[in-house]
Amino acid sequence: MNQFLLLSQTFILPSSLSQIANNLNIPLYNISTTSAKFYSTVAYLPVLLSEDPNAFKYCSGNLEIPGIGSVTKSSIPRSWLDDSPSNYVLQDYLLPNARALPQVTGVFLNTFDWFEPETIASLDDGRVTSSLPLVFPVGPVGNYNLGEDNQCSWLDEQPAESVVYVNFGTREPISAQQLREIGEGLEICGYKFLWVLKEELLELFGNTVLVEMEKKGKIMKPGDYEAAIMDHPAIGLFVNQCEWDSVMNAAWSGVPMMAWPQHGDQKLNAEVVEKAGLGR
Template identity: 45%
Template sequence: MSNSTSQDHHISSESPHIVLFPSPGMGHLTPFLRLAVIFASQGCLVTLIKPQPSLVSDEESKQISNFLNSHYNINSLEFHPTILNSENSISNLHYSFINQVKALNSLILCQLPSFLLSLPKPATALFADFAVAASLETVSSDISIPCFLVCTTSARCYSTVAYLPELISKISKNPSEFEIPGISPVPRSIIPPSWLDISYSNELLTTYLIPNALSLSKVSGILLNSFTSFEKETITSLMEGKVLTSLPPMYPIGPLHPYELDQIQEHDYFSWLGDKPAESVVYVNFGSRTVLSDEQTIELEQALKRSGFPFIWVFPKSSFDDSFVERKDVEGFVLKGWANQPGILSHPSVGGFINQCEWNSVTEASKEGLPILAWPQHGDHKMNAEVVKNSGLGIWVEDWGWGGEKLVKRNEIEARVRELMGDKSLRAKAKKVAKEAKEAWEGNGSSKQALYGVLELLIQQQQQKKNHHLK
């Protein structure tokens, strides 16, 4: 099965109409855009509800526009921003995550039902993000269509979030680890400290995590950007209902393949990479919203130089020092802002990846069999790093702590970079992960079958609805 779109593909009147509703943030947008391409390649009519311009960054808006310009078989619509005002626009929220979520849910509660009813062709199903699960439950009777959630993190993290309401009473007892049915215990140290603050003033917990976790049982299914062999214990337990019997069906359909726009290689750094030996370059990217301290950046730079490996390093636009970025020399190519990460990860000259373990990055590396030096900074990163370590995809130095918790010295980093680039057994394990990722989408592979399961379910539900109206 191909994940590329077919420009000549005929969309029949009986094809499912899938509406995708992503949340702001590239970590959320990217899997939705990749899903759009996959569904369109299977003959579905796909409509992408674009996030409000006031809730996304300029870079995110640019990526969405570029995507839609190159995938004209995917429709796009946007809410009219009638309820967004100066009090909840992103410029006044200072990109506050919790307030982004509040604004997004306000849009759903006020406008989503009438919006979906106004579509030229009725929607067969709505695919949205975990961030709006509770709102979807509230308006589900008005929508009258199946609602699925797209999980943009690991199965390990999803399980922890789903079980979080059960863990609340145990948090105050300060255990070193938490027991969750069907999966290995979750160390307290890998759960973000903000999740463990059970005060009523913690809106991340009271407004975001708990309400949405409690609403998971009300959706029709969960699409997971992972594959069974990558997180075998956790995914198997979820699919067998061992974690919570109330959870909806799980469809592991990862790793989601990059779409064509991801793979364009018309940048200076590809020419630079082309001059380097195979598997010799270290790729460093901590994402668009993680900024290392000045001191930590200097330690990492010196470690990379001392290691002797050429490196390509991507800085977010809020980088600390403009004199350091957009510079290329013998040691490294340093750039600021967006980079074609899938293209870099798949380049034969790249041999290792230093990353905070944002889940899209992990799945992209798994597809290429590229070893990761996991350096978690916040959020779900430690749980994802645990997956990286346990799967054999990479190494994780747990005592480096959360981002900013300690200053990791250059000699420590240098030693781990050398391990990342020189450990042949690590590279072999990573290549095995890539082989399994490929097999998940070939023949009767697990991810391919999971996707077919979703499509068959949608077609059945659409036919049942049609038969009901005929009666």
């Protein structure tokens, strides 16, 4: 007899898939793409809100997550708070999916035991909540393809651990003024740098500034090669908003991070990075 399983590749499963798996009588596994700490926080939401439905309406202090500890108000995603216009993310997506987690056979986490030992142990021991499925740390998971259009030849010319790698992705809401200040910081920091930046943002700096910046570093367009660049021996520091895939790439390559978390899971991810000793 043929055997099948259903995989859900999101940081938490769509609740509708559990019903499909039940109807087909096949196991359902979730692939979590965030930190174990943020996954645990989301998984605890049904318990938290059943005990205090106004937990995010009058949130004046820390949230206590069993086995995880305190989650400060500043680390709680802004979209979770009741006065946020995007509060529907919590109510219509995260909470229903968290309630469906007990119906999942297991969860593959893109992390590893050494990086989040206490959190993974808490999930294994049922301290977060006893109804959660088994977790399987399988990280780091990355893509190590540099491709033809890359700056590898420039990196090959640089001394070991001498280059600051800056990559905030393509969707991060960073203002024009913030980008200019990042550029000024890179120009005066005294280190060579590799900055990933969309081509349409280059006009913020002007030709004169770009020429001066090119004397000290390289600006490259976004591409699917972050993990491969991180693994290059010339990279000595990674500046990022703590998007979890990027954190795992840095951990795999042993590159220290300077975190600038913005929203969503990034502040909790930054706490994991600092506790693991990878950066701050």
